[in-house]
Amino acid sequence: MTSTPSAAREIPLRNGNGNGSTNPGEDLTRTVSSSFGTLDNLSKSPTATFHSTPSSYGGHQKPSTKQLKPFHTEDIKILLLENVNKTGQEILRKQGYQVEALKSSLPEDQLIEKIRDVHVIGIRSKTQLTASVLKHAKNLIVIGCFCIGTNQVDLKYAAENGICVFNSPFSNSRSVAEQMIGTIIMLARQIGDRSNELHQGIWNKVSAGCWEVRGKTLGIVGYGHVGSQLSVLAESMGMKVIYFDVVNLMSMGTSSQVHSLDELLKQADFVTLHVPEIPETRNMISTHQLEQMKQGSYLLNASRGSVVDIPALIKAMQAGKLGGAALDVYPNEPAGNGPHFNNDLNDFTEDLRKLKNVILTPHIGGSTEEAQSAIGVEVAESLLNYVNLGTTSGAVNMPEVSLRSLTLDEPNHLRVVYIHKNVPGVLRRVNEILGDHNVDKQMTDSRGDVAYLMADISNVNISEIKALYQSLEDLGSRIRTRVLY
Ligand SMILES: NC(=O)C1=CN([C@@H]2O[C@H](COP(=O)(O)OP(=O)(O)OC[C@H]3O[C@@H](n4cnc5c(N)ncnc54)[C@H](O)[C@@H]3O)[C@@H](O)[C@H]2O)C=CC1
Numbered sequence: 001m002t003s004t005p006s007a008a009r010e011i012p013l014r015n016g017n018g019n020g021s022t023n024p025g026e027d028l029t030r031t032v033s034s035s036f037g038t039l040d041n042l043s044k045s046p047t048a049t050f051h052s053t054p055s056s057y058g059g060h061q062k063p064s065t066k067q068l069k070p071f072h073t074e075d076i077k078i079l080l081l082e083n084v085n086k087t088g089q090e091i092l093r094k095q096g097y098q099v100e101a102l103k104s105s106l107p108e109d110q111l112i113e114k115i116r117d118v119h120v121i122g123i124r125s126k127t128q129l130t131a132s133v134l135k136h137a138k139n140l141i142v143i144g145c146f147c148i149g150t151n152q153v154d155l156k157y158a159a160e161n162g163i164c165v166f167n168s169p170f171s172n173s174r175s176v177a178e179q180m181i182g183t184i185i186m187l188a189r190q191i192g193d194r195s196n197e198l199h200q201g202i203w204n205k206v207s208a209g210c211w212e213v214r215g216k217t218l219g220i221v222g223y224g225h226v227g228s229q230l231s232v233l234a235e236s237m238g239m240k241v242i243y244f245d246v247v248n249l250m251s252m253g254t255s256s257q258v259h260s261l262d263e264l265l266k267q268a269d270f271v272t273l274h275v276p277e278i279p280e281t282r283n284m285i286s287t288h289q290l291e292q293m294k295q296g297s298y299l300l301n302a303s304r305g306s307v308v309d310i311p312a313l314i315k316a317m318q319a320g321k322l323g324g325a326a327l328d329v330y331p332n333e334p335a336g337n338g339p340h341f342n343n344d345l346n347d348f349t350e351d352l353r354k355l356k357n358v359i360l361t362p363h364i365g366g367s368t369e370e371a372q373s374a375i376g377v378e379v380a381e382s383l384l385n386y387v388n389l390g391t392t393s394g395a396v397n398m399p400e401v402s403l404r405s406l407t408l409d410e411p412n413h414l415r416v417v418y419i420h421k422n423v424p425g426v427l428r429r430v431n432e433i434l435g436d437h438n439v440d441k442q443m444t445d446s447r448g449d450v451a452y453l454m455a456d457i458s459n460v461n462i463s464e465i466k467a468l469y470q471s472l473e474d475l476g477s478r479i480r481t482r483v484l485y
């Protein structure tokens with residue numbers, strides 16, 4: 001169940017990227033067809049106060065919280081891809097929004113068709129929301145990544161076009177760390193091979209090359225949410241933990257930070273990768289790094305497929321340099337489940353599949369009931385808070401801005417959300433427009449080239465909302481204007 005504090009509703013969902021209609025009025029009617037109908041009706045009574053009636057949506061709200069609802073919620077279209085958990089789907093459906101949920105991701109041409117009219121899209125790690133896809137998303141105001149990684153989204157393009165992006169920063173970290181613990185032991189004991197052999201009827205009781213993990217050194221590359229959880233679990237099994245991170249961090253337990261990747265590679269019996277996909281981490285483990293690793297050591301990657309040069313890893317395995325490896329992620333991954341793990345996907349796949357003591361898993365580090373359910377709730381609530389209240393807390397590509405909810409004892413109040421280019425003079429112009437009313441509270445912040453302003457203003461007649469909106473839209477700095485009332 002959502003704990004979203006109120007159910008404010010957005011009116012103008014205009015895209016600021018120049019792809020939408022040049023007439024904002026047309027955009028309003030096009031994107032949320034009933035919002036002008038409602039607005040026009042209300043505006044016949046210019047002195048009317050606009051307490052919205054208490055909504056049936058989101059049963060947890062305090063009685064005094066104002067429900068902002070200038071259009072029908074069923075006009076909001078949400079597309080959820082990649083089997084987003086039911087918890088998230090239900091929260092969004094309960095709002096009355098139109099939710100379409102698909103089990104897999106979509107090929108680019110189908111994605112472009114679908115993304116044209118949705119206001120909200122929810123994805124996991126596979127769907128690539130590049131600039132060339134997003135430029136077709138004329139109505140899109142927010143993206144929810146129901147996962148940790150956001151490398152699949154062009155965050156800069158999204159921000160510059162007024163599309164806010166949320167993720168779930170740590171709800172699956174524990175699941176990944178636990179999978180790594182299991183995998184470390186499986187590699188050390190060659191359990192994958194023994195199990196495969198026995199499935200084929202072959203009894204192969206061996207101890208050569210099989211080890212306890214107690215007393216061995218685990219080298220963690222990237223000591224963030226996943227890496228630090230793993231550190232604690234590994235120490236509890238008697239492993240010595242060292243880690244390398246570009247940031248100076250507090251060591252958990254008795255683990256210690258080393259100064260370079262090479263230092264870690266030279267000391268560790270197991271090397272495990274938990275860095276984000278960024279240009280600096282592309283192929284961070286390649287031929288040179290594999291050469292630095294100890295003879296018979298093991299490599300694990302559950303970060304992103306681009307972080308390891310897999311053909312180089314295959315060579316190191318074939319040469320007997322490593323004792324084993326485990327991969328959960330690959331440069332190209334299939335859109336959905338099925339018999340897709342072959343050379344059509346990545347041209348090294350058949351060679352990889354032939355290797356002994358190499359555990360291959362289909363990107364399931366975060367795939368547990370606990371993680372997916374928690375992520376569903378967390379990201380769906382971020383989406384609601386953004387759509388309903390304009391709140392950007394936790395956003396990964398916008399400044400974090402929030403104001404307390406409007407309440408029913410505040411008549412003639414509305415909330416203005418103004419996403420704009422971060423250039424001098426904008427605040428003065430915006431406040432000239434808002435200044436005809438009473439600005440009760442205002443917050444503004446910037447992140448790079450984009451700034452986000454949120455203001456609650458009172459003494460606004462219904463008949464004035466459209467003009468207010470239009471004045472903000474007419475400013476050259478405007479990326480996107482939303483008025484919630
Ligand atoms: N296999 C799976 O199902 C999952 C995979 N992931 C992947 O794991 C990655 C890590 O996740 P978290 O620990 O939550 O991220 P995080 O952001 O909490 O930690 C990443 C750490 O890597 C460090 N780092 C960045 N660049 C580095 C570099 N060049 N060298 C060394 N350290 C560097 C950062 O300073 C940070 O401490 C995610 O970005 C995601 O791609 C996350 C969850 C599930």
Ligand SMILES: O=C(O)CCC(=O)C(=O)O
Binds near residue numbers: 147172366367
């Ligand atoms: O579960 C997923 O779809 C993706 C997990 C992941 O890689 C992430 O959270 O970054």
